Structures are given as structure tokens and as C-alpha cells.
Amino acid sequence: MGTIWATSKFRMELHPHKEVLAGQFHRFHDDSVGGFSGQNHAPLGHEIPVVVIEFIPVTVPFPDGLLSVPVTDDGVLRAIIPHEGFFSFVVPDCVTAIGPEVFANQVNLQSITFHDNITSIGNRAFDGTLLTDQHIDLPENLQTIGDLAFRCWAKEFTYGIHLDSIGENAFYNNPHLESVTFRNPHTPRQYAGLQEIGKEAFAFCTNLRTFTHPGFLNKIEEAAFAGCSSLQSINLSRARQIGDNAFNSCHGLTELNFSWRLQSIGESAFVGTSITSLVLPEGVKTVGKRAFKGNSALEYVLIPASVRTFGDEAFLNCTSLSQIVFEGRPSDVDYGAYMFKNCTSLRQVTLPSLMRSMHGMFYGCSSLQTVVIPGPHTYTPSSSKNFHIVGDDFAYCTSLTTIDIPSNVKTIGRGTFEGCTNLRHINIYGEAPHLWY
Numbered sequence: 074m075g076t077i078w079a080t081s082k083f084r085m086e087l088h089p090h091k092e093v094l095a096g097q098f099h100r101f102h103d104d105s106v107g108g109f110s111g112q113n114h115a116p117l118g119h120e121i122p123v124v125v126i127e128f129i130p131v132t133v134p135f136p137d138g139l140l141s142v143p144v145t146d147d148g149v150l151r152a153i154i155p156h157e158g159f160f161s162f163v164v165p166d167c168v169t170a171i172g173p174e175v176f177a178n179q180v181n182l183q184s185i186t187f188h189d190n191i192t193s194i195g196n197r198a199f200d201g202t203l204l205t206d207q208h209i210d211l212p213e214n215l216q217t218i219g220d221l222a223f224r225c226w227a228k229e230f231t232y233g234i235h236l237d238s239i240g241e242n243a244f245y246n247n248p249h250l251e252s253v254t255f256r257n258p259h260t261p262r263q264y265a266g267l268q269e270i271g272k273e274a275f276a277f278c279t280n281l282r283t284f285t286h287p288g289f290l291n292k293i294e295e296a297a298f299a300g301c302s303s304l305q306s307i308n309l310s311r312a313r314q315i316g317d318n319a320f321n322s323c324h325g326l327t328e329l330n331f332s333w334r335l336q337s338i339g340e341s342a343f344v345g346t347s348i349t350s351l352v353l354p355e356g357v358k359t360v361g362k363r364a365f366k367g368n369s370a371l372e373y374v375l376i377p378a379s380v381r382t383f384g385d386e387a388f389l390n391c392t393s394l395s396q397i398v399f400e401g402r403p404s405d406v407d408y409g410a411y412m413f414k415n416c417t418s419l420r421q422v423t424l425p426s427l428m429r430s431m432h433g434m435f436y437g438c439s440s441l442q443t444v445v446i447p448g449p450h451t452y453t454p455s456s457s458k459n460f461h462i463v464g465d466d467f468a469y470c471t472s473l474t475t476i477d478i479p480s481n482v483k484t485i486g487r488g489t490f491e492g493c494t495n496l497r498h499i500n501i502y503g504e505a506p507h508l509w510y
Contacts, residue, residue, distance in 0.1 A: 131143075131144045131165050131167060131168075142165070144165065144167055144168055147169070147170075148167060148168055148169030148170060149168070149169070149170045149171075149172045150164065150165075150168045150170070150171050150172055150175055151172045151175065152172075152175055153175060153176065153179070155179065156179070156181055156182075157181065158181060159181045159183050160181055160182060160183065161182075161183055161184040161185070161186070162176075162182060162184070162185050162186070163186045164185070164186065164187050164188060164191065166188055166190070168188075168191060169190055169191060169192055170191060170192060170193045170194075170195070171191065171193070171194045171195055171198045172195045172198070173195035173196045173197055173198065173219065174195070174196070174197045174198065174200070175195070175198050176198060176199045176202050177197045177198070177199070177200045177201055177202070178200070178201035178202070179199075179201075179202050180201065180202065180203055181203075182199075182202045182203065182204060183203070183204070183205050184204065184205075184209075185199070185204065185209065187210065187211065187212045187215075188212065189212050189213035189214050189233075190212065190214055191212040191214065191215055192212075192214055192215060192216045192217075192235075193215070193216060193217045193218075193219070194211075194215065194217070194218050194219055194222050194223075195219045195222070196219035196220045196221060196222065196240065197219070197220070197221045197222065197224075198219060198222045198223075199222060199223050199224075199225050200221045200222070200223075200224045200225070201224065201225070202225045202226075203225060203226045204223075204225040204226060204227040205226060205227075207227065207228040207229060208227075208228065208229040208230075208231075209227050209229065209230050209231075210230075210231050210256075211230060211231065211232040211233070211236070212233070213233035213234075213235065214233065214235050215232060215233065215235060215236050216235050216236060216237050216238075217236075217237060217238050217240070218236070218238070218239045218240055218243050219240045219243070220240040220241040220242055220243065220271065221240070221241070221242045221243065221245065222240060222243045223243055223244050223247070224242065224243075224244065224245050224246065224247065225247060226247060226248075226249045227247070227249065227250065228249050228250060228251050228252075229250075229251060229252045229253075229254075230244075230250075230252070230253045230254070231253075231254050231255070231256040232253070232254075232255060232256065232267075233255075233256060233257060234255075234257050234266050234287060235266075236266070236267050237265070237266075237267065237268050237269070238267070238268060238269045238270075238271065239267070239269070239270045239271055239274045240271045240274065241271040241272040241273060241274065241294070242271070242272070242273045242274065242276070243271060243274045243275075244274060244275050244278055245273055245274070245275070245276050245277065245278075246276065246277040246278065247278050248278070248279055248280060249280060250275075250278045250280060250281050251280050251281060251282055251283070252281070252282060252283040252284070253275070253281070253283070253284050253285075254283060254284075254285045255267070255285045255286050255287055257287075265287075265289050266286060266287030266288070266289045266290075267286045267287060267289065267290050268289060268290065268291055268292065269290075269291070269292040269293075269294070270290065270292070270293050270294060270297045271294050271297065272294040272295045272296060272297065272316070273294075273295070273296045273297065273299065274294070274297045274298075275297060275298050275301055276296050276297070276298065276299045276300055276301075277299065277300040277301070278298075278300075278301050279300060279301065279302050279303060280303050281298075281301045281303060281304055282303045282304060282305055282325070283305070283306075284298075284304065284307055285308070286308065288308055288310060288311060289311050290308070290309075290311055290312060291311050291312055291313045291314070291334070292312070292313060292314045292316075293309075293312060293314070293315050293316055293319045294316045294319070295316040295317045295318055295319065295339065296316070296317070296318040296319065296321065297316065297319050297320075298319060298320050298323055299318045299319070299320070299321040299322060299323075300321070300322050300323075301320075301322075301323050301325075302322060302323065302324045302325060303325050304320075304323045304325050304326060305325045305326065305327070306326065306327075306328060307320075307326070308330065309329060309330055309331055309332075309335070310330050310331070310332045311332065311334055312331070312332075312334065312335055313334050313335060313336050313337075314335075314336060314337050314339075315335070315337065315338050315339055315342050316339045316342070317339035317340040317341060317342065317361065318339070318340070318341045318342065318344070319339060319342045319343075320342060320343050320346060321341050321342070321343070321344045321345065322344060322345045323343075323345070323346050324345055324346065324347055325347065326343075326346040326347060326348060327346075327347045327348060327349065327370075328348060328350075329343070329346075329348055329351065331352070331353065331354045331357070332354055333354050333355055333356040334354075334356065335353075335354050335356060335357045336356065336357060336358055336359070337357070337358060337359040337360075337361075338357065338359065338360050338361055338364050339361045339364070340361035340362040340363060340364065340384060341361070341362065341363045341364065341366065342361060342364050342365075343364060343365050343368065344363060344364075344365070344366045344367050344368075345366070345367045345368065346365075346368055347368075347370050348368055348370065348371055349370050349371060349372050349373070349393075350371070350372065350373045350374075351365065351368075351371060351373065351374045351375070352375045353374075353375060353376055353377055353380065354377065355377040355378070355379050355400075356377075356379050357377065357379055357380055358379060358380060358381045358382065359380070359381065359382045360380060360382070360383050360384060360387050361384040361387075362384030362385050362386060362387065362409065363384065363385070363386045363387065363389055364384065364387050365387060365388050365391060366386060366387075366388070366389040366390055366391075367389070367390045367391070368388075368391050369390070369391065369392050369393055370393055371388075371391045371393055371394050372393050372394060372395055372396065372418075373394075373395070373396045373398075374388065374394060374396070374397050374398070375398045375400060376397070376398065376399050376400060377400045377401065377403075378400055378401030378402060378403040379403075380403065380406060381405065381406055381407065382406070382407045382409075383406070383407065383408050383409040383412055384409045385409040385410045385411055385412075386409065386410070386411045386412065386414055387409055387412050388412060388413050388414075388416060389411065389413075389414050389415060390414070390415045390416075391413070391416050392415065392416065392417050392418060393418050394413070394416040394418055394419055395418045395419060395420060397413070397419070397422050399423070399424065399425040401425075402425065402426055402427050403425050403427060403428075404427040406425070406428065408428070408430070408431055408432075408434065409432075410432040410433050410434075410463075411432070411433040411434065411436050411465070412431075412433075412434050413434055413435055413438060414433060414434075414435075414436045414437055414438075415436070415437040415438070416435075416437075416438050417437070417438060417439050417440055418440055419435070419438045419440060419441055420440050420441060420442050420443070420472075421441070421442060421443035421444070422435075422441070422443070422444055422445070423444075423445040424444070424445060424446055424447055425447065426447045427447065427458075428447050428460070429458060429459070429460055429461065430460065430461040430462070430463060431461075431462060431463065431466050432463035432464060432465070432466065432486075433463070433464065433465035433466055433468070434466050435466055435467055435470055436465050436466070436467075436468045436469065437468070437469045437470075438467075438469075438470050439469065439470065439471045439472060440472050441467070441470045441472055441473055442472050442473060442474070444467070444473075444476060445477075446460065446462075446476075446477065446478065446479055446482065447460065447479065447481075448460055448479025448480060448481035448482060448502075449479055449480050449481065449502065449503075450477055450479055450480075450502050451480060451502060451503070452480065452502055452503055457479075457480070457481040458481065459481055459482075459483045460479065460481045460482045460483065461482070461483060461484040461486075462482060462484060462485045462486055462489055462506075463484070463486045464486025464487045464488050464489055464509065465486070465487075465488040465489065465491070466486075466489050467489055467490055467493055467496075468488050468489065468490070468491040468492050468493070469491065469492035469493070470492075470493050470496075471492065471493065471494050471495055472495065473493050473495065473496050474495050474496060474497050474498070475496075475497065475498040475499075475500070476496070476498070476499055476500070477500045477502070478499060478500065478501045478502065478506065479502055479503075480502040480503025480504070481503075482501075482506045483506050483507060484506055484507050484509070485506050485507070485508050485509070486509045487509045
């Protein structure tokens with residue numbers, strides 16, 4: 074067994090019980106057991122705390138000859154010596170895991186070759202490397218990719234069926250990354266495959282065009298693909314939870330394929346995509362604030378009865394939206410304020426029969442001509458539940474000329490018809506509702 078010692082600089086930053094990480098070693102010390110050693114620059118009389126990790130020295134080929142690298146007895150590669158010239162690295166067969174920060178900031182690392190028995194790659198393992206080799210085959214048995222693991226310049230990655238999760242910022246802001254693909258498209262169904270993609274895992278990978286997975290992905294964390302402006306498609310057929318900003322500014326996305334498994338869509342999840350049609354599946358319960366804001370190509374939206382909560386401005390500035398279908402008879406739904414604000418191509422809409430209130434829902438819908446508000450259009454008393462128009466709901470609907478107010482409408486809030494310059498007739502059935510000015 075050998076011993077890893079920290080350099081003087083790292084010793085001063087090291088806290089007890091923390092592991093020594095890669096890129097922190099000064100030179101190789103060849104004693105009877107092998108190991109890394111740093112020079113001690115502590116002031117006289119002061120002892121610097123050093124964490125000691127026991128390892129087995131393993132010899133690997135290197136540009137300058139053979140190199141001993143530290144591998145723990147459970148197969149974790151802990152470090153390599155920083156190298157001044159360009160080099161490639163072949164991971165020894167005895168290694169089953171790449172430890173945290175092992176190759177971090179090794180800017181001269183050009184390529185890495187894995188064997189298939191590696192099961193995990195630690196946090197920041199290749200953070201700050203160039204990895205100018207354009208294609209990287211990740212190990213077939215790899216199960217986890219740690220946080221910030223591949224914040225590098227590689228262009229293509231392929232992975233296998235055993236990969237279960239991709240950590241936070243794993244490929245963050247790689248301007249060269251073009252594809253991350255699953256290489257076993259005909260895998261038997263008993264393998265679950267990739268389940269979760271962490272926060273900002275691929276955020277701002279602006280050249281990422283292709284991302285494929287086995288089809289069992291169920292959780293996409295916050296901003297996982299935010300800013301991936303070249304991403305053209307992604308399979309969401311098994312997704313249950315899509316986090317805030319998950320696909321924000323993915324301008325290349327033209328189609329979304331949800332399924333009944335989907336339960337929630339986070340805030341600003343699909344801002345600025347290029348989808349033309351949106352069919353939310355029966356089963357989804359929550360759509361976050363501004364979830365589909367600025368989808369200027371979106372023309373058609375189907376909303377199922379299962380939705381219980383819409384965040385404010387869910388479809389703000391969807392300027393091509395011309396048809397909205399509310400499916401079934403949803404009840405006790407919280408429709409967020411200004412839900413369809415500035416949807417300037419919307420001409421007509423029929424609201425759900427059990428809807429009870431709205432607030433600023435059609436503000437600025439300048440082409441809106443016909444709105445059917447649920448409730449009895451009679452002058453006789455009705456048992457229908459009360460409906461409240463909270464305010465600003467038809468403000469600046471400049472094409473609106475006539476509107477019927479059913480007898481169950483009890484409140485018309487401030488600014489409801491502000492800027493409706495062509496509105497000529499408001500037909501009120503039953504008792505006049507309370508008006509707020």
C-alpha cells in the first residue's frame with residue numbers, strides 16, 4: 074500500500090476528514106511502497122493537517138514512460154500527476170470508479186479511454202479539461218455521472234443501458250457538444266435505463282442537437298437543457314416531472330410528446346420553443362408560471378380536465394395561438410392570472426362549463442371576437458355557482474364588439490373592458506353584477 078500526501082498549498086486549505094483530490098499533488102515520491110509527496114512549507118512549530126488515503130500503486134503507460142497512479146483497494150482511481158505536454162490516458166482495468174476531480178483542470182488531456190466495468194464517474198472528474206478527442210464512449214456499465222463531471226470541450230458522447238442518472242451541471246456550458254446518444258436502441262424492456270437528469274446538466278450547450286435515451290426518463294430537473302438553442306427533439310414519453318426552466322430557450326424544439334405519466338410542468342419550462350401544437354396529456358396536474366411563454370409558433374392548445382393549477386401567464390405572448398380547447402368538465406381549477414395575455418391571434422374561445430373565476434385571462438388579445446362564459450343565459454334565477462371576472466380580463470381586446478354576461482356572474486372587476494375601443498354591446502342576464510372601478 075502507498076500514501077497520498079497533499080502539497081503545501083493544498084494542506085493549508087484542507088480540513089480534517091476531507092479526501093485529497095486530483096490536481097493537488099506536487100511530485101511522485103518513489104519509496105518502498107510508492108506514493109505522492111509534497112514539500113512541507115509550514116512555519117516551524119506548526120503542524121498542517123493532512124488526510125491520508127491508502128492506495129495500491131498501479132502502473133500505466135504515459136508519454137514519458139510508465140506512471141504509477143493511486144487506486145484504492147475498492148477500485149477507485151484517486152489522482153494522476155499533472156502533465157505539462159499533451160497526453161492521452163487509458164484507464165487501468167482494475168479501476169471500477171473515477172474519483173472526484175481526478176482529471177480536473179488537466180488542460181493537456183486530449184483523450185480518455187474507458188473500459189466497460191467502470192460504474193461511476195465522480196464530481197468534477199473531468200471539469201476544466203479540453204478532451205479535444207471529438208468522440209467519447211462512456212463505459213457500458215456506467216451507472217452515475219457526477220456533478221460537473223464533463224464540463225469540457227468534447228463534441229460527442231455515447232452511453233449504455235446501465236446509466237441511471239446524470240448529475241448537476243454535468244456537461245454545463247460546453248459550446249462544442251453536439252450529441253449525447255444512447256448506443257443500444259434495441260435493449261430489452263427489463264432494463265430501466267436513464268431515469269433522471271440533474272439541474273443544469275446540459276444548460277447552455279448551444280450546439281447540442283441530439284440527445285437520445287432508452288425511453289424511461291422520468292425526471293428532468295431545473296434548467297437541465299436551458300439555453301440549448303440547437304436541440305431539435307427529445308423523447309418525453311415517460312417523463313413524470315419537468316422542472317423549472319428545463320427547456321427554456323430551446324428554440325430548435327418543434328414537437329413535444331408527453332404521455333399520461335406526466336404530472337407537472339415547471340415554471341418557464343418551455344419558454345421560447347418553436348412548437349406549433351400542444352396537447353397536454355390527461356393526468357398532468359400542474360402547469361407552472363410562464364411555462365409556455367413566448368412560443369410564437371404555437372397555434373393550438375388542448376387542456377385536459379386533470380389540470381388543477383395553472384401558474385400566472387402560462388401562455389403569455391403566444392402570438393400565433395388561434396385555438397384553445399378545454400377538454401371535459403374540470404372543476405376546482407386555479408387558473409392563473411393573465412393566462413393568455415397578448416395571444417394576439419386568438420379569435421374565439423369557449424370557457425369550461427365549471428370554471429368559476431378568471432383574472433386578466435385575455436388581456437391584450439387584440440383579435441378576440443367571441444368568448445363564451447359558462448352559465449345560464451336567462452333572466453330567471455339559477456342554481457348555477459357564482460362566477461367572478463376579477464379584472465383586466467378583456468382589456469385591450471380591440472376586436473371585441475359584443476359579449477354576453479351570464480346570470481351567475483356576480484363580479485366584474487376593475488379594468489375588465491379597458492381599451493376595448495370597438496365594444497358596443499354588453500348583454501347582462503339576471504341581476505347586474507357588482508362592478509369595480
